[in-house]
Amino acid sequence: MNTTLFLSVSIDGFIADKQGIPLFPEGAWEDWCALVNATGNVIAGRSSFEQLQGDPMGAALHPRHKIVLSTQDIDTADSGWTQAGSPAEALKILEDAGVEEAMIGGGRAIACSFMREQLVDHIVVDLQPVAFGTGVPVFGDDVEVSALKLLESQPLNEDAIRLRYQVLRHEQ
Secondary structure (H helix, E strand, O other): OEEEEEEEEEOOOEEEEOOOOOOOOOOHHHHHHHHHHHHOEEEEEHHHHHHHOOOHHHHHOOOOEEEEEOOOOOOOOOOOEEEEOOHHHHHHHHHHOOOOEEEEOOOHHHHHHHHHOOOOOEEEEEEEOOOOOOEEEOOOOOOOOOEEEEEEEEEOOOOOEEEEEEEEOOOO
16 A cells, blocks of 8 residues: 655744744645545544534545554544554555555644655645744654655646655665
8 A cells, every 4th residue: 555645834834833833825725635535534623523523624624544553542433533552553544445545634743653664655745835934844853864766747737836745665
């Protein structure tokens, strides 16, 4: 199974402002949802899961498989989400369901956990036309970011671009 980490990033490299709010331009959420829905799955963290519960924005996100990654017990009843306790467990759930490409999203903690365990094959970056100045960086100091190879770039609209990278492992 291929794994793709999705990141919506400001031009100064942040995934959210200093309050942790991903204030991106109109259309950014819809672009993300279209990618997730086309892939048919998403792995997100507890905070993203909680933010989407009862939020009208959550209605645009409707992949067949939705996994929330958390070591804390979460009530997923009637939510359509399945809980996994680790990145490997989340991928196993999707693999058992016959999924060919896992879509990883949902914030810095999720990105870091998958990168730390070297479980990311591709990274998709939606570069957004906004600068936060300070905020939540994509990765922290505890993640060794691999070398990347640009596979594709495409405009999303007049102001934003999507970049698709392959993660290069040391043995390549």
